[in-house]
Amino acid sequence: MANPHPIQRLVEEHPFHQRDAIKSGIQGAMVGGGAGLFFSAVQNSLAKQNVGAWGVFTRTGGTIASLTALTTVYCFSRDAAANLREKDDSLNTTIGSFLGGATLGLRTGRTSYTLGFGAAFAVVMTAFHYTGGSLRGTRTEVPGMDEYERKEYLRRNRRRPIEETVADVGEGIQPAGYEERRRERLREKYGVEIKPVSAFTVLWLRGYAKFDNLISDGDYAFACFVSPWSWSILSAQLPAPDKISTIHVYDFDNTLFQTPLPNPRLWNSATLGRLGSPDIFVNGGWWHDSRILAATGDGVEREEPRAWKGWWNEKIVELVKLSMKQKDALCILLTGRSERGFSDLIKRIVTSKGLEFDMIGLKPEVGPNSERFKSTMLFKQAFLKATMETYKHAQEIRIYEDRPNHVTGFKEFLDDYNERQQDFRSQSSRGPITAEVIQVADISTNLDPVVEIAEVQHLINSHNLIVDSRSKRGRSERLAIRKTVFFTSYMIPPEVTKQLIELATPHLPDSDVKYQANAVIITPKPCPRQILEKIGGMRAKMRWCVAGIGSVENNLWAISLQPVPASASYHTDSATPSVVIATRRGARPSDVNKIQQWQPIPPDKAFIFETEVGEKVMLRIEHEEGSDDESDSFGSRVKRKQSKMDGDDRQQRSTSGGYGHNTTRGYHTSSYPGRGGSRGGFRGGPLNRGHRGTLRGRGGGRGGRGGRGGYKSLDDLGTRDGQGGVSYDDTFPSVGGYHPSQPAPSTQQIQPSQQQAGQWQAPGNFGAGGTDLQKFY
Template identity: 55%
Template sequence: MSILSFPLPPVHNANSPSAAVDKIKSLHVYDFDNTLFKTPLPNPQLWNGPTIGTLSNQETFVNGGWWHDSRILAATGEGIDIEEKRAWDGWWNDKIVDLVKLSMKQKDALCVLLTGRSERGFAELIKKMVTAKGLEFDMIGLKPAVSPSNQKFQSTMHFKQLFLGALMETYKQAEEIRVYEDRPKHTKGFRDFFAEFNRQQNISPTRGPLTAEVIQVADCATTLDPVIEVAEIQHMINIHNEMVSKQSPRGRQNRLRIKKTVFFTGYMIGPEDTKKLIKLAHIPPNMPQHELKYHGNNILICPRPCPASILEKVGGMGSKMKWEVVGTACFENSIWAAQLRPIPQHAKFHTDNPSPLVVLALKKGIRPMDAGKIQNWQPLPPERSFVFETVVGEKVILRIEAEDPREDEYESLFANKTSKRKHNGDEDWNQRNPHGHYSGRNESRGYHSGGRGGRGRGNRGGRGNARGGRGGRGRGGGYSYRSLDDVEPKNQQGGYGPQVDYDDAYPPLSKSNNPPVSAPSGPSQGRQPPRGPAPAQRRPMGVQAANNNSDLQHYY
């Protein structure tokens, strides 16, 4: 196997048992990312849409970003030291692996791995990965820094087309070429390229036309362990900022920072209790499931970041409290909720609604704040009532922005600059929400006109949550598959945890009425997550869906 950068050598790899150049009849070319290997992508449950675009943009980071920093790929699973020994088991597209092995056995076929990843940054790592899996490619093509004419490639597609052109011109006796690709955009690009190549060969032949087939592969995107992902990106930012500090002031790039956007603060409910609560909702059996959104995962304290005074009253982040379900109700056949009371009944609490409640389900397009309009609650029979525990936490999503020395910690919680409060957050809350509901032994709830105050704030919370749900598809890149191959330079589940919930989506449930899968929530038992950039060697295990327990509180 040879690691090849551009231009393509005119001879076959001497170490390969395949036939000589003039004996090659078929060219089999495999893409790497999400075709052969289940490459981790930025997790849309962690990052807002613009940040996913930022991570994918090579020009934002001095060190290249998500697709150009080998630490990200090396962080797959439990890290290279462990994964190499078990050949990254579970991280390969097995169907494509089988096809590669068939190509290896075909004596008149040239087996090629072609990727837009850089030769300088990824040659050694990718060679280790395919060798560990027992895959023997005759060539591995990686993108060099410049083209043969000493110019930057217009795009990775430009590089791949030049590579494929050189491949076909080198192996002139090849009668067919097959390319395996996961992205429809690139599939079309390759098909158009081969059609034009054959058209030119019919007009002015240099080797004659050949049968070209581009096979569209279903992409198999995965994500890293959430803790590892944030740690690696923080490390990437640290390196970027260090390199920026050494740049001349005139051409200096922005220093970057991970910030969080808080959609609301609430008493967060665990997934098992969420399931029990949702079963209390009397949803008509003929109600189409696709019209419903299931919640049941929090009791709203306040929208947006919680002012310090209220946070102190509820015991601070991570404080636990017990509640008893005492009633249920439905408002206009569009929103279902459960009425609660604290245990013990004299316990202090704060809620943004006229009385403690949890939204169980609602029709799409209905605002959660409308639950505050419920006045007639149906008492729950004693045998159906139960007690559950909550933890004070936040609904958040992370973002990467330029450092702003004028921005204080509170202002950094708002992605929209116009939403930032320019004065004390507690004073601002008191001015805007004089009827917030706070209860205790010696305090009374402001029921009079409290519904309006609660609903007004709840409205913003509801919209904030909706924005969170769309975060992964927001401007700046979105969660369509975006990789190094797509970047042009300068263009471009209800959860539960002790402190923070990163899953900002409430997916519709199946007909079984099971609640949504929990988002990353707390540290796994028996494992303490790292409190800084990930260690250079061993890393905790990665996952193929971000629904494991992970504590990300230390990374923003």
């Protein structure tokens, strides 16, 4: 007799996971292409006219294309629809199959056929998916058997007693007296009576790990140990697990604390990657040397008394304080920084702010089970799993994280963790936990440029000392800081930049322009010694008065200048001293020389401002033997690459070599009237030692890929139309002083101090053995 109340199928809802639609489309294309190749081969072999094996592609190749397009569109559309809808149901199959069938119908060139193919294919595939995706279907053991009877039949005939399973598998078998002997060993080793049934370990426990505190609390006993194998660097007593109902986890870098990042206005793109990698420097990189973090603000000694004021995300600080007050909350600070290098420093930073965490987790060199974590995410996931397994009564966990990829990783990890806890096929260690990952807005900052260069030089010095002490057969090489000079100019202060843009605004379009107004170009390269001496050297002051406004084909706008006083000695790259205010896409700043007529500025709007001679430079880290020049120009790097490709004949016709072969477009006052070209038989004094080549003001030649290893870095500038040239838009901070905020749209500038002959040193003599800001190792 059939059960009058048959059991209905309950569809278990699973959290949706994003699919890789591109990968699915590629796989579909491969399957469809293979099927199309097979059918095309069959068609070609059955053809009456023998056209050879290539007929598979030339005669019936349309079959291959059609089936490839069909499967590609179907697989890609199905997964893309699932991602957009965030649901996994039959409607995704309907959308994908309709588009795939329509693609097949496009060959006919008729709309009705296209829609018909799509609808037919959608109906068939949707029905197939809805019925379980199986042509066989679900069959019962006995025809006509009710679902309830079928399950009862399976229970009676297929289920094995748990005792039999344990006896065969061998799990959970303990010899007689095991619990008593275990209790006796723990009492002899640690001197504390522990209840084995309800005891738990906060973290993974090694056989030789030492307990510093063993505390009994009701039916629970737990361990808080400070050995190198434990997770937390704190020795404080941990809360009992039955007292905790929620877990709050806070990231440190750029979530709670505004951690300085490498300044992209100082270093080229390849160097930014090197600074962040732990494999370039023997002693670790930016995130592995505590001196970088210790240099935040004015250094530890000055910042600690004032609790690093201005370097915190105050909203997250308030949340931490609320977590501290919540009695049933476990407050954790979790960071991927190394335990060995940052324990003391991070505790000092946190303590200065008055923040108290139950646990502070830093990544150890070796985990409790002798494992090595390949990434910060793997370490944090292991930490969170151990914490959730320990505090089994916690019903909620909140994680505050700034990096989007970590936010995604945490969400997937917690979803998988809850799925495993709910899976009847696996043994559940605890109940599911409500998880929420909150992405915190990026609040990253930068160090003072002078301090940043100094600390990076410290990293390099330490690296080189270790390399020198090792055998020469090692893979590591000595490193050095190089600089690339893009141009020399009279640098305009940010407040003057704002005035110049306001003055030219009535003549500019409302949009689609890029503002500059930050430099009066002297030379588009390192300045030759003769010119530098003429204008007064680096950091020399020069006053200008705005005179007129001009434009080139409504693509470039500039303001002409007059020296103050009129008899002052100066040098500019253009015939008329001028500053480029704005450009449209495709325009080159060097086109300012095409302006023939200048519209005078009314006397009531004219003003005088002061500039300073400086260079726009970009720093890079290279192998010490990787270049002959400590300082390099953009032009010389391009010329050297062209010389290697074109041979000696190219070298004779180019402007490579010393400054004795350079020709500059020299525009001067009465000291050098007209367009007097200046040639010199000098190779450069101490200010320019090592500069091998230059680039003319309009800089021909296509920008090379630059650098070692073929990467394309910020050194390889070029105009938008593909021609090599120097961008005069200065977006680099001044190493002579730190300006935390600048008015838009002007940007910060970099003005390095005069360089001495020989090795390049960081400004302020920080480069070689300067004062160590803090030693925490």
